[in-house]
Amino acid sequence: MFDRDSIRGFSALITLVGVASSLGFSFNAPAFSQATSNNLPLLLAQKSEKVRVAVLDFDYSGLSNPQWLTFLNGGASGVSDILVNKLVESGRYTVIERSRIDAVLREQNLGASGRVDAATAAQIGQILGVDVVIIGSITQFDLQKKQSGGSFIIFSTAKTETDAFVKLNVRAINTTTAEIITTAQGDGTANQSDGSTVVLGVGGGSQTSNEGKLLSIATDKAVARVVDNLNDKADQIAATPRSLPTVTALVAAVAGNQVILNKGTGEGYRVGLRISIERTTQTVKDPQTGKVIRQITQPIGTLEIVEADGQSSVGRIITGNGFKVGDLAKPIR
Numbered sequence: 001m002f003d004r005d006s007i008r009g010f011s012a013l014i015t016l017v018g019v020a021s022s023l024g025f026s027f028n029a030p031a032f033s034q035a036t037s038n039n040l041p042l043l044l045a046q047k048s049e050k051v052r053v054a055v056l057d058f059d060y061s062g063l064s065n066p067q068w069l070t071f072l073n074g075g076a077s078g079v080s081d082i083l084v085n086k087l088v089e090s091g092r093y094t095v096i097e098r099s100r101i102d103a104v105l106r107e108q109n110l111g112a113s114g115r116v117d118a119a120t121a122a123q124i125g126q127i128l129g130v131d132v133v134i135i136g137s138i139t140q141f142d143l144q145k146k147q148s149g150g151s152f153i154i155f156s157t158a159k160t161e162t163d164a165f166v167k168l169n170v171r172a173i174n175t176t177t178a179e180i181i182t183t184a185q186g187d188g189t190a191n192q193s194d195g196s197t198v199v200l201g202v203g204g205g206s207q208t209s210n211e212g213k214l215l216s217i218a219t220d221k222a223v224a225r226v227v228d229n230l231n232d233k234a235d236q237i238a239a240t241p242r243s244l245p246t247v248t249a250l251v252a253a254v255a256g257n258q259v260i261l262n263k264g265t266g267e268g269y270r271v272g273l274r275i276s277i278e279r280t281t282q283t284v285k286d287p288q289t290g291k292v293i294r295q296i297t298q299p300i301g302t303l304e305i306v307e308a309d310g311q312s313s314v315g316r317i318i319t320g321n322g323f324k325v326g327d328l329a330k331p332i333r
Contacts, residue, residue: 068143
């Protein structure tokens with residue numbers, strides 16, 4: 001008979017075989033090859049890596065009553081902020097902070113008109129080093145009020161109903177190809193009803209005005225439905241080819257067959273990324289200002305990132321040797 005530990009071990013082996021098979025491994029041989037055993041943790045890490053996403057401000061040029069946006073904290077930017085928060089809460093994506101997006105838009109003068117197409121979104125995403133950029137439109141953002149009531153001999157009644165309506169459309173853009181990966185829609189409503197009674201000229205009851213709160217509730221519902229739609233297509237989004245980081249790293253330390261870089265997931269460095277290690281052979285300066293305008297480098301080897309955190313990454317040496325602190329590390333395909 002098998003004991004409990006043996007059964008657990010066998011179950012774990014079956015699970016590992018199933019995951020590895022889904023990654024394309026063949027098990028015709030009687031046992032794992034050493035190469036397969038060494039590469040499996042790396043491949044599993046690559047498969048579970050979150051997609052890096054940037055959310056741009058929503059376009060609202062098609063609204064018939066854009067003034068209602070002033071009732072929402074942050075206006076159109078407030079809609080984007082809610083979407084960012086809900087994407088983070090879903091746990092499926094790594095979402096870039098708004099401050100970095102705003103800095104890129106200012107530096108590159110991109111999206112200044114407020115309306116961003118797929119090509120511009122992809123360009124922004126490449127500069128940010130993200131895989132997917134989400135752009136969207138607010139197609140409805142309205143408040144509607146209805147009043148009803150009646151007058152009698154000694155009293156009159158009045159009732160006011162306020163309805164908020166929000167509709168959103170979003171597109172997820174592949175920053176490598178500028179193609180639309182998928183689309184998603186969401187709508188939300190909120191309602192408030194107030195009544196009052198007047199008896200011989202003396203008023204009673206309540207009438208309040210919470211337009212901003214109603215629009216916020218409706219927006220939150222619409223964004224939640226957008227995120228639900230995106231999560232339903234998470235596998236499709238996850239299959240997006242990863243973009244290359246645009247930030248060059250430096251070698252911070254060398255330890256045996258491992259090289260530590262001073263850039264990590266915050267700049268798009270991730271497990272499985274290939275890195276070219278290059279040494280500066282000449283620095284070219286502007287003869288007028290003395291500012292460095294170009295560095296001439298010579299490739300001396302390649303790495304594959306096997307571990308990464310927010311501030312650093314670790315590469316396994318594939319080719320080359322003699323790496324030194326300060327060598328340039330450039331992502332390659």
